[in-house]
Amino acid sequence: MKRVAILISGSGSNMVRLVESMTGDHPARPVLVASNDPSAVGLQKAAGLGIATAAVDHSRFPQDRAGFEAELLGPLLDASPDILCLAGFMRVLTPKFVAKFTGRMLNIHPSLLPLYPGLDTHARAISAGDSEAGATVHEVTPELDSGPILGQVRVPILPGDTEQSLAARVLEQEHRLYPAVLRRFAEGDRSPLML
Ligand code: GRF
Numbered sequence: 001m002k003r004v005a006i007l008i009s010g011s012g013s014n015m016v017r018l019v020e021s022m023t024g025d026h027p028a029r030p031v032l033v034a035s036n037d038p039s040a041v042g043l044q045k046a047a048g049l050g051i052a053t054a055a056v057d058h059s060r061f062p063q064d065r066a067g068f069e070a071e072l073l074g075p076l077l078d079a080s081p082d083i084l085c086l087a088g089f090m091r092v093l094t095p096k097f098v099a100k101f102t103g104r105m106l107n108i109h110p111s112l113l114p115l116y117p118g119l120d121t122h123a124r125a126i127s128a129g130d131s132e133a134g135a136t137v138h139e140v141t142p143e144l145d146s147g148p149i150l151g152q153v154r155v156p157i158l159p160g161d162t163e164q165s166l167a168a169r170v171l172e173q174e175h176r177l178y179p180a181v182l183r184r185f186a187e188g189d190r191s192p193l194m195l
Contacts, residue, residue: 012042117145
């Protein structure tokens with residue numbers, strides 16, 4: 001059975017979908033949900049689902065990404081994860097941290113990568129006049145939002161869409177995509193899943 005740790009920063013809706021998916025004949029189980037924000041609503045949701053939680057407040061480490069990561073690694077390594085999922089985790093990780101989980105760390109990003117890495121993806125897709133948006137699950141490598149693509153889902157951009165309406169349409173599909181990709185990944189299948 002593969003052990004899965006999940007890093008979140010906010011509401012944790014993707015995390016909940018991942019946790020709920022790991023039952024029955026699924027080859028993985030959730031072992032830890034951790035956050036850089038002790039007040040992240042997702043931590044309470046994880047605890048409610050019976051998952052161990054940890055929080056390391058990144059604001060205690062101004063200008064010290066390495067110090068923050070060193071503290072985060074404590075509970076994380078204690079949980080001995082085989083797979084680390086970033087799910088709405090809003091801190092950039094250093095190459096040193098990423099190297100500890102090479103080939104074992106996934107992220108979900110709300111765009112059709114390689115389009116729109118970084119922030120404000122929905123606003124950028126709308127103002128570019130794109131007719132489609134979507135989400136991507138990829139392997140995490142030291143370069144932000146650039147690792148090998150493990151799965152993608154597409155949604156239309158509709159006339160009159162706002163950043164919020166598009167984000168909601170994409171998030172609904174993120175909830176389908178991420179559990180499906182995690183399951184395949186845990187089974188050793190890294191071929192891209194195109195939904
Ligand atoms: C998702 O859109 C994710 O792709 C982005 O932040 C959002 C997180 O939502 N990076 P949640 O915390 O999973 O509800």
